[in-house]
Structure formats: C-alpha cells, structure tokens
Amino acid sequence: MENVNFIISAVVLTVIALFFGPVFLGIERKIQARIQQRIGPPILTPGTWSILKFWNKKPFTPNSPLPWLYHALPPATIIIILVILWLTNPDWWGLPLSLSTLVAIVGIMKFEEVMYVIMGSLSRSILSVTMPYGDVVKGAVTKARIRRFLEGQSAVRFIKHITIASFPIYIAIFIPVVMARSIFVQDVVLYQGSFLDLSPILFTVPGFVGAIVYFVGYVAQLNDYPFTIAKAKGDLIEGAPLEYGAHARGNYYIMRGVWMFVLSSLFVTLFFGIPPVVDFSSMLGVSQLVMHVLLTFALPVLVSVLSAFGPILTFKQLYPVSFGFTAIGVFGLLLAL
Amino acid sequence: MFKAISRRNAVHVMLVYAGGCNGCDIEVVNCVLSPYYDIEQYKVMLTWNPREADILLVTGPVLKRIEPALKKIYDAIPDPKLVAAVGSCAINGNVFSNLGGDLGPSEEIAGPLDKVLPVAAKIPGCPPRPEDIISAAASAIPILAEMEV
Amino acid sequence: MEKDRGEADVEIPVGLVHPALLEPYRPRFFLQDEVVTDCEITLDAQHRGIERMMEGIPVDKCNIITERICGICSCVHLWNSVRVVEKGLNITIPERAQYMRVIINELERLTSHLIFFGHALEIIGHETLAMRAFIAREPFMILLGELSGNRVHYACPVIGGIRPRCNPTDDMCKKALAQLGPAADYVKDYADRILQDAMIMSRIEGVGVLTKEEAIKYHVVGPTARSSGVAKDWRTDIPDYKHFDWDVIVLDDGDVKTRVVQRVLETFEIIKILKQGFENIPAGEVRTKDWKLGTMPITTCYHEAPRGELYDSYGLDEKGNVRHYKNRTPTLTNLGAMEVACLGEHLTDAVLTVASCDPCLCCTNR
Numbered sequence: 001m002e003n004v005n006f007i008i009s010a011v012v013l014t015v016i017a018l019f020f021g022p023v024f025l026g027i028e029r030k031i032q033a034r035i036q037q038r039i040g041p042p043i044l045t046p047g048t049w050s051i052l053k054f055w056n057k058k059p060f061t062p063n064s065p066l067p068w069l070y071h072a073l074p075p076a077t078i079i080i081i082l083v084i085l086w087l088t089n090p091d092w093w094g095l096p097l098s099l100s101t102l103v104a105i106v107g108i109m110k111f112e113e114v115m116y117v118i119m120g121s122l123s124r125s126i127l128s129v130t131m132p133y134g135d136v137v138k139g140a141v142t143k144a145r146i147r148r149f150l151e152g153q154s155a156v157r158f159i160k161h162i163t164i165a166s167f168p169i170y171i172a173i174f175i176p177v178v179m180a181r182s183i184f185v186q187d188v189v190l191y192q193g194s195f196l197d198l199s200p201i202l203f204t205v206p207g208f209v210g211a212i213v214y215f216v217g218y219v220a221q222l223n224d225y226p227f228t229i230a231k232a233k234g235d236l237i238e239g240a241p242l243e244y245g246a247h248a249r250g251n252y253y254i255m256r257g258v259w260m261f262v263l264s265s266l267f268v269t270l271f272f273g274i275p276p277v278v279d280f281s282s283m284l285g286v287s288q289l290v291m292h293v294l295l296t297f298a299l300p301v302l303v304s305v306l307s308a309f310g311p312i313l314t315f316k317q318l319y320p321v322s323f324g325f326t327a328i329g330v331f332g333l334l335l336a337l
Numbered sequence: 338m339f340k341a342i343s344r345r346n347a348v349h350v351m352l353v354y355a356g357g358c359n360g361c362d363i364e365v366v367n368c369v370l371s372p373y374y375d376i377e378q379y380k381v382m383l384t385w386n387p388r389e390a391d392i393l394l395v396t397g398p399v400l401k402r403i404e405p406a407l408k409k410i411y412d413a414i415p416d417p418k419l420v421a422a423v424g425s426c427a428i429n430g431n432v433f434s435n436l437g438g439d440l441g442p443s444e445e446i447a448g449p450l451d452k453v454l455p456v457a458a459k460i461p462g463c464p465p466r467p468e469d470i471i472s473a474a475a476s477a478i479p480i481l482a483e484m485e486v
Numbered sequence: 487m488e489k490d491r492g493e494a495d496v497e498i499p500v501g502l503v504h505p506a507l508l509e510p511y512r513p514r515f516f517l518q519d520e521v522v523t524d525c526e527i528t529l530d531a532q533h534r535g536i537e538r539m540m541e542g543i544p545v546d547k548c549n550i551i552t553e554r555i556c557g558i559c560s561c562v563h564l565w566n567s568v569r570v571v572e573k574g575l576n577i578t579i580p581e582r583a584q585y586m587r588v589i590i591n592e593l594e595r596l597t598s599h600l601i602f603f604g605h606a607l608e609i610i611g612h613e614t615l616a617m618r619a620f621i622a623r624e625p626f627m628i629l630l631g632e633l634s635g636n637r638v639h640y641a642c643p644v645i646g647g648i649r650p651r652c653n654p655t656d657d658m659c660k661k662a663l664a665q666l667g668p669a670a671d672y673v674k675d676y677a678d679r680i681l682q683d684a685m686i687m688s689r690i691e692g693v694g695v696l697t698k699e700e701a702i703k704y705h706v707v708g709p710t711a712r713s714s715g716v717a718k719d720w721r722t723d724i725p726d727y728k729h730f731d732w733d734v735i736v737l738d739d740g741d742v743k744t745r746v747v748q749r750v751l752e753t754f755e756i757i758k759i760l761k762q763g764f765e766n767i768p769a770g771e772v773r774t775k776d777w778k779l780g781t782m783p784i785t786t787c788y789h790e791a792p793r794g795e796l797y798d799s800y801g802l803d804e805k806g807n808v809r810h811y812k813n814r815t816p817t818l819t820n821l822g823a824m825e826v827a828c829l830g831e832h833l834t835d836a837v838l839t840v841a842s843c844d845p846c847l848c849c850t851n852r
Contacts, residue, residue: 245388360557
C-alpha cells in the first residue's frame with residue numbers, strides 16, 4: 001500500500017498547487033491595488049479566470065526557431081517544480097530514491113532558473129527587431145554586428161541574475177540543515193518536533209535570520225519587483241515570456257503561480273516544521289495540511305507589500321543587495337553552528 | 338470549458354498610439370493607472386504585449402508610417418479579438434483629414450481606423466472622457482464573451 | 487567635451503509600441519555588454535504634415551489645428567499661435583483675459599509635470615508612486631474641465647482675448663482657490679515622499695548627466711536646460727506674466743534626479759502663480775473685438791511650453807489666410823541631447839534618461 005499512498009499524495013498536492021498558485025497571483029495584485037488606494041481586480045481575475053480565458057483562445061504558432069520547445073517549456077517546468085513539493089511530502093521520504101534532500105531540491109530549483117534563459121533565446125517577438133519600421137537604411141554602415149531581440153537581452157540578463165540573485169535563497173535553505181545537522185528533509189522536520197508539540201526553527205535567532213534571507217531570495221526567484229531586472233517593464237516590456245499567447249500564456253501563468261506556491265510550501269516545511277502531509281484518515285493529518293496551506297499565504301502577502309514599494313533594481317544595486325543578504329545568511333549559518 | 342464566464346471575468350486591453358495628439362492616450366492611461374478611475378476593478382487589465390491582449394485600443398488617425406506596424410500587432414493578437422477606436426481621430430480623422438488650406442488636408446493619414454482594421458467599438462470625443470472609455474470597455478466585454486473560436 | 491561614441495557589439499531597437507516610450511518613436515541602443523555606447527533616435531513616425539495643412543487656411547481654423555498639435559500642452563500651442571497675430575496686428579487684450587490665459591496655461595503645465603512624475607516612476611518600476619501622481623493630478627484635471635469645458639483641449643485663447651465660456655464667475659474663482667489648497671498639499675507630500683525614498687534616489691542619482699556645456703551645445707531648452715544650469719525661461723519675456731510674482735528655478739547637476747527635483751520645485755512655483763491668479767483676477771471684459779484681420783508680415787513668437795521653448799511664426803495675406811506657417815517644439819533638441827546624455831549608462835538607465843527630458847513626440851513630429 002506504500003506505493004499507492006505516495007501516488008495519492010502527489011496527486012492531491014498537485015491539485016492543491018494548481019488551485020492555490022493562480023489564486024496567489026490574484027492576491028498579490030489585490031494587495032498591491034489596495035496599497036495603491038484603488039479597489040483593484042477581484043482576487044480570481046488576474047490568475048484563475050485569466051488562465052481559463054487564455055486556454056479558450058485560438059492556438060497559434062509563435063515566432064520562434066523551435067516553436068514546440070518554446071511552448072513545451074512551461075508545462076515541463078511545472079512538472080519539475082512540482083517534484084520539489086512531492087519530495088517534501090512524508091510519503092516520499094521513505095521511497096528508495098534518496099532524493100528527499102535539500103541538495104536535490106536546490107538542484108531542481110536551478111532548472112527553473114535556467115529555463116528562463118532557454119525561453120528568452122527562443123522567443124522572437126515583433127515588438128523589437130521585426131517591427132515593420134524603416135530605421136535601417138540599405139547600404140548604410142551598421143555599428144553593431146547583431147540586432148538583438150528584447151528577449152535575447154532578457155536571456156543575457158537571466159544568466160547574470162541566476163548567478164547573483166540566487167545566493168540568498170540557497171544560503172537560507174541551508175540554515176535549517178546546519179541546525180538539524182542533516183540534509184534530509186525528514187530530519188529537518190523532525191528536529192522541530194511533532195505537529196502537536198512544535199518548536200519551529202523560525203522562532204530561533206538563526207532561523208529568523210534565515211527566514212528573512214529566504215524571503216529576499218524568494219522575491220529574487222520569482223523575479224518580482226524589485227528583483228525584476230531580467231523582465232524589466234521599463235526596457236524589456238516583459239522579457240523572455242513575450243511570445244507566449246493563448247493556451248501557452250495560460251500555462252506560463254500557472255507556472256508562475258505554482259512556483260510561488262512551491263517556494264512558500266518549502267518555506268513552511270523548513271521553517272515551521274509542518275510538511276505537506278496528505279493523510280485524510282485522521283483529523284490531525286487534515287488539520288496539518290490545512291495549517292500548511294494557510295501558512296503558505298504568508299510569503300506572497302509579504303512579497304506583494306514589498307513589490308508595491310520597490311523600484312526595479314539595476315545591476316548596480318542588485319550586486320550590493322544580493323551580496324549583503326548573502327552575508328547576513330552566512331552570519332545566520334554561523335549562528336546556527 | 339468556462340469559455341464565456343472566463344472571458345467575462347478577465348479582459349486584457351492593449352493600447353496603440355497611431356499618431357494622435359496624446360490627448361486620448363493620456364486619458365486612456367489615466368483611466369487605467371489612476372486610482373480615481375481604476376479600470377481594473379471592472380476586470381479589465383492593461384498590457385503592452387499583443388500576445389496577451391484581447392481588445393486593441395487604437396488612438397489617433399492611423400498614419401501611413403504606423404499602419405504596417407499596427408497591422409502586424411493586430412495579427413499578433415490571438416483570436417478572439419476586438420478593436421476599439423478611441424477618439425475622433427480614429428473614427429473620422431478629426432481635423433487632420435477634414436481641415437486643410439490650399440494644399441488640402443493631411444496626406445500622411447491612412448485612416449480612419451475602419452479602413453485599416455475591423456472596428457467593433459467607437460468611442461467618440463476629442464478626447465473621450467475616462468468614463469466613456471470605461472463604459473465602452475464594459476460594453477465590449479459581452480461581445481467578446483459571445484464570440485465563436 | 488565630446489563623449490566617446492564607442493564601438494558596439496549588439497544593437498537593441500526599441501519601439502514603436504513600448505510601455506516606457508508610450509508614443510511611437512524608435513530609439514536604437516548600441517550596447518557593449520549592457521552599457522550603451524551609442525544611441526540613435528528615429529522620430530518620423532508621428533508626422534502628420536501640420537505645417538503643410540496650414541498653408542492658406544483661415545486663421546481661426548488654423549488655431550483649431552494648432553491646438554491639436556499636442557494633447558498634453560494644447561493651451562500653450564494655441565496661445566502662442568494667437569500671440570503671433572496679436573503681435574503682428576498690435577492687438578492689446580484685456581487684463582482679465584491675460585490672467586485667464588496664464589491660469590489655464592499654468593494648470594496645464596502642472597498636469598504635464600505630474601504626468602512626468604507618473605511616467606518616470608513607471609519606468610523606474612515604482613507603480614504605487616506612479617499611481618499617486620495620477621491621484622495628485624486628478625483634482626487639477628477636474629478644475630480644468632470646470633473652468634474651460636474640456637479636460638484636454640481647452641480652446642481658451644482666441645484672437646483678442648479668451649473664449650467667453652472660459653470666463654469664470656467669482657464663485658468659481660473662490661471655489662477653485664479653496665480646491666487648490668488641499669491639492670497643492672497633496673503634491674507637496676507626494677514630492678517629499680519621492681525625494682525621501684532611498685531606493686528611488688539610488689536609481690536616479692547621477693544617472694544620465696548632461697553638463698552645462700553639452701546643454702548649450704545641443705541647445706537644450708526648458709526644464710531640461712534649467713536643470714543643467716542654463717537659466718532661460720521664456721515666460722519672463724511675456725507681458726502676461728508680469729502680473730505675477732514667481733521665480734525661475736535653475737539647478738546645476740544635470741542628472742535625472744535634478745530633472746525631477748527641478749520639476750518638483752517648478753510645480754510649487756506654478757501653484758504660487760495659480761493662487762495669485764485666482765485671488766487677484768480683475769473684473770472686466772475678456773475679449774476685444776477692436777481689430778480687423780488683414781495683411782501681416784511673417785511674425786515670430788516664442789513661448790515656454792511645459793517642456794521648453796516653443797516657436798511659432800506665420801504671416802497673413804489680405805484675406806486673413808495663414809502663409810508660411812512654421813512651428814518648432816522643444817523635444818527635438820532635448821531628445822538630441824539625450825542621445826548624448828545616455829551614453830555610458832546601463833540600458834535600463836538609458837531608457838530612463840531618454841524619458842527624463844519628458845519627450846513629447848506628437849509635438850515634435852507635428
């Protein structure tokens with residue numbers, strides 16, 4: 001029966017992530033709107049209804065050298081990042097995979113980041129080079145060798161972004177590891193006690209430092225304001241996902257929402273010690289899952305407050321901010337020893 | 338699945354300046370960006386990416402220089418889509434195609450907009466008030482929801 | 487001092503449709519890695535041939551078209567076009583009309599500056615404060631709508647005075663004065679909020695520097711020139727502004743921050759002018775009919791638009807039709823200077839620099 005259990009929990013967690021991810025997008029927009037002193041869209045509009053609407057549009061072939069790969073990226077990424085959620089589930093701890101470790105999770109996170117680079121280099125939107133406008137004279141000397149699409153520039157920036165801005169979240173993930181003296185998710189969760197007798201890492205000094213650094217890393221992972229240089233609206237319009245339309249854009253929205261949910265869920269698992277348990281046989285199991293989902297709302301709410309007050313940071317500001325929080329994270333690591 | 342209801346609940350509009358005087362454009366941006374009008378509470382969101390858009394708002398008398406770009410942008414919007422002409426210039430060319438001295442009115446104009454793209458909604462005014470733009474967007478949503486495709 | 491326009495690896499063309507540019511024009515940024523080494527801005531997208539349309543048109547109809555050159559600074563275009571005839575035919579206008587022209591024009595300058603704050607903050611990525619700019623702007627738009635009957639094209643000045651429907655009653659002036667106080671306080675709080683935000687300041691401080699020498703060389707005009715240390719404001723030469731007590735704001739640093747601060751300080755001067763205007767507006771006629779159209783040699787007039795120097799010149803033939811209409815707007819030289827100012831900046835900052843001269847392409851292309 002072990003086999004069946006882990007499949008059931010994977011399915012249940014997938015459904016939860018697919019439902020709450022898009023809702024998070026709406027909550028983010030709504031909170032920002034209230035900060036901006038306006039009513040703002042209904043909570044389901046920016047996420048759920050938009051996705052359903054995009055799915056009901058007519059599919060088309062994007063301007064891309066590899067249309068199928070470009071369209072396949074979001075669904076593939078959704079599946080891969082859902083693995084992070086599954087691996088934190090207790091039914092998966094016992095599987096003979098040895099993947100329920102934070103090292104494996106960090107490795108999977110890297111994929112999501114690299115995916116944007118691929119996405120950017122495959123997109124050829126009409127909004128830059130191919131815009132029909134006569135600005136290049138035939139026979140004139142062109143100064144640059146390449147005319148680059150906005151998405152190409154976005155891909156270049158994503159390479160820099162994943163090099164610099166990912167440090168904080170990785171350091172923060174390893175603070176609970178150092179405290180529990182184990183890279184296994186199981187040990188990190190058990191270190192914080194059982195659900196009824198919980199002493200979360202968050203409420204210790206190193207844990208709190210780690211949570212702050214995790215939060216900054218979380219914003220950087222989501223490419224949300226102020227860490228949105230690679231998708232800056234001011235010059236790149238939207239960056240890599242520019243060419244997604246119709247159902248593919250719906251998939252892209254889901255990917256963003258699910259990524260938001262998965263990272264929040266990882267935070268709850270590591271810093272509150274409440275893993276996403278799927279156990280409908282007892283009240284304890286159900287309340288644990290409900291508690292887990294409720295706590296995942298914390299980070300998106302905080303992110304939307306931060307992003308409402310942050311301008312885009314260019315690399316000039318990004319380097320000090322990222323290295324500063326990495327230093328704080330290292331300090332947290334030393335405290336945790 | 339949920340075709341009509343999802344289209345009613347989320348609409349993305351894209352704004353293209355086709356050579357007007359900025360008056361209409363600022364009023365459109367005003368009713369999107371200004372919390373005083375806040376078009377997002379009516380489930381209408383502004384986007385700058387044609388692949389994301391449902392409704393194309395065009396302001397200005399559609400100059401010959403911009404016409405090919407405008408057509409390309411229209412083609413990039415996935416079906417179903419609507420075009421709304423905002424302001425007198427987009428509807429009939431306003432002063433630019435109707436006034437002129439010895440040499441006649443302006444020859445740079447390819448419009449009005451219905452010569453270039455199929456127009457579903459016309460919002461008159463020079464410039465139209467933000468209230469008019471919001472009500473036009475609200476009245477275009479049911480048409481969009483009922484469309485085939 | 488010529489900045490080095492160096493070699494480039496990559497070219498990024500931006501536009502015609504872009505959230506940071508808004509209007510259709512096409513900058514091409516030449517980059518080395520992410521640093522702009524050269525920039526070229528192509529402008530002709532919005533050319534409507536207005537100067538050509540004007541040849542031989544009756545001067546009243548001409549004024550309908552001049553107003554529609556621009557939707558952000560429509561009053562100043564109309565006013566300057568009217569002033570050409572008034573200067574050429576020696577028409578003196580009543581004092582109440584002078585006051586009303588200044589009030590409408592300064593309200594328009596205020597809304598234009600508030601759009602600039604909104605637009606600049608939108609490019610920086612600070613949506614919340616961009617929206618606050620529009621909150622601050624809306625009372626003035628409503629006031630303009632009440633005073634003139636339209637929110638954008640006010641059609642206030644006519645030859646010999648102002649249009650009678652723009653003539654406010656005493657109650658309206660009192661009401662406007664009462665509205666002005668809270669709205670001005672909001673603008674002040676808002677400006678303080680921008681200038682105290684460390685993150686915004688780190689984005690705009692020292693970015694896109696235009697020195698005084700460059701500003702003079704490229705003939706930069708308006709607020710952009712005044713924030714590079716060039717003290718020139720055409721309003722000081724216009725008799726209608728003699729009734730008011732106000733200062734020309736000149737700052738020296740020439741970066742994006744200075745351009746923002748200069749406009750903030752100018753906003754307070756505008757509010758000063760508006761308060762004096764509503765308080766001291768004299769009673770009397772608003773329009774003289776004591777003139778006759780006839781042959782007029784080509785006459786030239788300068789005015790200070792929200793973005794800088796505005797030039798209009800034309801003559802009239804014996805039937806009162808416009809001949810040799812010519813118009814030059816501030817953005818042309820300002821954008822040319824921004825091509826230089828953005829060299830050596832990061833691409834994101836370069837777009838911000840180009841936008842920081844508050845370009846208005848519909849005026850420039852005409």
